[in-house]
Amino acid sequence: MTEPSVLSPGNRWTRYSVGAVLLLAVLAAAAGFIWVPLANNDQSISLWDAICRAAGVPGAPRAGALGNDAAARPSDVIVSASMMRPANAESIGRGATLAMRCTMCHGIRGVSQANTPNLAGQIEAAIYKQLRDYKAGHRLSAIMQPMAAPLSDQDMRDLAAYYAYLPQERTPLSSTRAAPQLVSNGAPMRNIGACASCHGGMAQQNVAPVLEGEPEVYIRNQLHAFRDGSRHNDLNQQMRNMARQLTDAEITELAAYYGQR
Structure with missing residues (x-):
């Protein structure tokens, strides 16, 4: 009676080898997707959240973790390559006028002396998104929310265009x-x-x-x-x-x- 081929399922060593590989794969997945995320989080998270975070996918929001409907969503801004319209001189000029109320915290030329963000030369879309989030309540601040509340969408675009236009004062x-x-x-x-x-x-x-x-x-x-x-x-x-x-x-x-x- 001939021995089964080495690659045949009837060969016991083939079965043992395949079983050992599958067992190692399961253990590696459990360590990477469950044990490591749970061990490296300071706060208690669910098993599903641990798996989602390891895979780079947001888990389900925890009930009561956020205080209101706006906070339950990170942002209402739809990010795309065309979200910002091309800035022109008129938009930058309007932004410069609006920015006069921002100088106490963000500096006359967008460079802060008060440990608030330096806005000169900042990414235009980044400034616009943060203003939108302040206005909608997705980002909380006792100072910025009242400042952003009266701004129209065009006002926020103008401010973003103005600050992005200013020269950066950063050392590479x-x-x-x-x-x-x-x-x-x-x-x-x-x-x-x-x-x-x-x-x-x-x-x-x-x-x-x-x-x-x-x-x-x-x-x-x-x-x-x-x-x-x-x-x-x-x-x-x-x-x-x-x-x-x-x-x-x-x-x-x-x-x-x-x-x-």
């Missing part, structure tokens, strides 16, 4: 010091993408702000807000999923790096 980071690993490479084992993949450097996403030269205190506060969920206007929870994995030391390091001038 590559000329000052080496980037932290989280900026250049991220931390894939903790589901953290490289900061430079969205915020300039390797790529620039449509509504992701440039972080170079923003106040260190502001960046640190926003990362803490994303981490604890008090800021939740990030599309698909991209920033919250990343910030939940960061330690206090890493947040301090990132803020210091981007905040240098």
Whole structure:
């Protein structure tokens, strides 16, 4: 009687080998999609949320986690390549007039002296989205929400066009010091993408702000807000999923790096 072929299902060693590979695949998937996300979250999350975060998909919102209907959605802005109309001189001029009420916090030329965002040279779509989110209540601020409330959609577009038109006053980071690993490479084992993949450097996403030269205190506060969920206007929870994995030391390091001038 001849022995079954090595590749035949009737060969016991073939069955053992295939079974061992399948078992390893199941264990690896369980570790990557369940154990690692659960072990690296400071707050309790459900099994389904852990799997969703590992796959890069937002999980179901927790009941009562957000206070109102506006906060339950991250934003009403539909992001597309054509969301911003081409800015012209009239739009920039109207924006300059509207920006006079913003100078106390954001500076006469869009450079803050009060640890608020520097808006000069910022991405136009990023400014517009944040103003829309403030007005709709998706991003909370005791100062900015009342300021954004009376603005029309055209007003917000004009302000964004004006501040994007202003020259940047930032020193290129590559000329000052080496980037932290989280900026250049991220931390894939903790589901953290490289900061430079969205915020300039390797790529620039449509509504992701440039972080170079923003106040260190502001960046640190926003990362803490994303981490604890008090800021939740990030599309698909991209920033919250990343910030939940960061330690206090890493947040301090990132803020210091981007905040240098």
